[in-house]
Amino acid sequence: GAGVSQSPSNKVTEKGKDVELRCDPISGHTALYWYRQSLGQGLEFLIYFQGNSAPDKSGLPSDRFSAERTGGSVSTLTIQRTQQEDSAVYLCASSGKGQGVTEAFFGQGTRLTVV
């Protein structure tokens, strides 16, 4: 597709279960970002992939969170042993096709509810 695609759009899970969130970036974009958006908290940076470089994981809140990007395209954010405080909207963005700096394009997000 033409934009960033995230799935699922909504996910309800029980506390303690693992979840996987998927992001399909815009074709050819070299950079991919994951953010968490909570009410009143703005956009919290989680992790950043740039081409084949090692990802910047400095925003991951705990070792329960991990992400991978396969083949420089699709990315999966995994949250293990989910907690209620993990409830938020998880946003993915991609950028970087062509020369120079480009803006990031966002997906619609995955709303995660941990019950």
Add this chain to the structure above:
Amino acid sequence: AQSVSQHNHHVILSEAASLELGCNYSYGGTVNLFWYVQYPGQHLQLLLKYFSGDPLVKGIKGFEAEFIKSKFSFNLRKPSVQWSDTAEYFCAVKHGSSNTGKLIFGQGTTLQVKP
């Protein structure tokens, strides 16, 4: 650590009032600056961006922003707001002059425009 600060968390204006939303960042090197908007129920989209050149940049829907390097600021302005401008506004900063470097967001400002 890199940070972006938006001073106004919640702004309420009447239609036709002028708008200025503050944004400051904490990095002294080359920066690329963005304002994103999130309308109710929609995904984040770019409002305007500054990479280089004229520090006064114009975006969509009559918005503009001015980069003042000495003040580390990139405030968003609009001379006359409309009810349809009701949304959440995010300032973001990327360091450097290439496509590498993570994108850091401020906490966001909720704008409510009363008809």
